[in-house]
Amino acid sequence: MQRVRQLPQQLVERIRTGLTLDSLPQAVVEVLANSLDAHAQNIVIRLGAPTLSFTVEDDGHGVRAEDLDVLGSRYSTSKLRGVTDLAGGIQTLGFRGEAVASLITNAAEVCITTRGRGSFETLTKTTRSGGSNVAFAPSTTHLKHSGTIISVKQFLFNQPVRSRQLLAQTGDIEARTIQAVLRMALPFVNVSVTLLRAPTGHVLLHLPQDRDLRSLFSQLVPEQAPTLPPMIHLAGERGYGIRGLLGSLKACYPHQHHQYLYVNRRHVIHTSISALLNAHFLRAYLRAGYHLSNRSQQQHDDPLPHSAGDDGHDGKSGSRSRNNSSSVRALPAFLVAIECPYGDYDVTSEPDKSGIVFKHLPIIHSLLKSMAAQAWGADTPLSTYGDAAALEATKR
Ligand SMILES: Nc1ncnc2c1ncn2[C@@H]1O[C@H](COP(=O)(O)OP(=O)(O)OP(=O)(O)O)[C@@H](O)[C@H]1O
Ligand SMILES: [Mg+2]
Known part of the structure; x- marks a missing residue:
């Protein structure tokens, strides 16, 4: 003390x-x-x-x-x-x-x-x-x-x-x-x-104490429960590790309310990490034969109100942007916990203590790509599928 x-x-x-x-x-x-x-x-x-x-x-x-x-x-x-x-x-x-x-x-x-x-x-x-x-x-x-x-x-x-x-x-x-x-x-x-x-x-x-993250996540996002893949654990270089529950392709959302990202137990918001997972998910979703439609927008909407700042997605930029009702989005649910040396990132650069700047982002990106490939299948460039709507969706 x-x-x-x-x-x-x-x-x-x-x-x-x-x-x-x-x-x-x-x-x-x-x-x-x-x-x-x-x-x-x-x-x-x-x-x-x-x-x-x-x-x-x-x-x-x-x-x-x-x-x-x-x-x-x-x-x-x-x-x-x-x-x-x-x-x-x-x-x-x-x-x-x-x-x-x-x-x-x-x-x-x-x-x-x-x-x-x-x-x-x-x-x-x-x-x-x-x-x-x-x-x-x-x-x-x-x-x-x-x-x-x-x-x-x-x-x-x-x-x-x-x-x-x-x-x-x-x-x-x-x-x-x-x-x-x-x-x-x-x-x-x-x-x-x-x-x-x-x-x-x-x-x-x-x-409760000693809770199991997988069962908690299934309760938070009940439609994931029957098909939620097991927790993935990966170890990287320099003492980096990652644990992740990546939501099933069968349930997607028009918002990011079911996305939880942590670094050494700190809830963080990181544009490029969310974008990487969102893009990988979208390509896998389309590859699996699902289509983007307005119906998927309403299907899994969250009953709880969310607004600026309450869930970390506060409309600042990139992955933080609010859902635009005119756009069609298919976003995954995920819970990703990154572990890495405390000296490898800075949390003082933004007023919000969930803003974070990494020193070795490529290590994290590479772990995330392996994790996404395990859960959603190997990634392939979107153009292979010639889906113009999907290309549009990734630009948003
Ligand atoms: N529940 C608590 N138990 C023990 N110490 C506490 C508790 N709440 C506050 N403190 C003490 O009061 C200090 C001031 O708290 P405060 O939240 O203002 O600042 P901080 O946590 O140090 O930084 P920040 O403003 O970023 O939250 C803390 O550093 C801690 O020493
Ligand atoms: Mg405090």
Whole structure:
């Protein structure tokens, strides 16, 4: 358990984003990321969408009493120390020391109750009115083991127009939070994550400990279940490895909601990786005798609402682009987990912590091509099939 410290100015200049959390799902996943980074085994999230409030409780390593003071001031983190840490790579989901500060600024109340590993005390730090009022006290709740409870009340209390807008769509907030929590927590298979509706306790999502990714994926994309191929494992040079569940050719989608890509358990968005898999799938799909039609657009549409930022496909470019209703697309479902040395990629170059730049992309491309060939058959140039519609579709 590292000390929480203010980042040196030189590093702040390099990685700061001026993060402003402005959606409840985004706020929830930032707090969830902190619990995962604290090596929690059990995480319970209580979401009160109608009051724009939530609580995240974990049994991670907690926060030291002497660090509570600095916790929540901007660029204070236990996860990064100096510029030299960047070279070795970032192993935690968070690293900027911005999220809790942004929560404090935007919530009527943030209460952090924590017991640090090796300590007997449970302490509370409460900030109110956007951080203008701060109080420390021994907690009225005594945590039986190390861990942290972060409770956020009336998120966006100081942005009345935005909060009214959000309050008009509480069902939507729940659906988006389920998606966002699922996407982040999915590869942490040893961690139990439960999302409850507050105050009723209705279970919105439960990811059990020691879950099997293949059966979870089959539940998420039920139409894949009967024909879902087995998990493929491949090892590459320089310590690279890849595990993948590539969806069957029998079920395709007009959107990317069933595409999950991870690097060392971080959910990432990567245009060329998605494009490579999408193009290979499309060619195999056509080769198997399926045709692109508007019917396939509607066939496997996702009942849950998705919008900018909630599932990582936020309309920025390439593979991130939103589905255009006038276009016909046949996209695969996949869950791909890449493992590689932490120093071989950079996650600090984009504001979104799921943006990633690889140093050795060709190694990953070559593993992906082998994996796609195993699941969908060897690749052949599309022109062989003379399918003009398909050529058009790959250009989109
Ligand atoms: N649940 C938790 N358990 C233990 N420590 C926590 C927890 N939540 C927050 N912290 C501590 O508070 C610090 C600040 O959290 P915050 O989310 O603001 O920054 P970060 O995770 O370091 O970076 P980022 O802004 O990229 O998320 C963390 O570095 C961590 O030390
Ligand atoms: Mg964080």
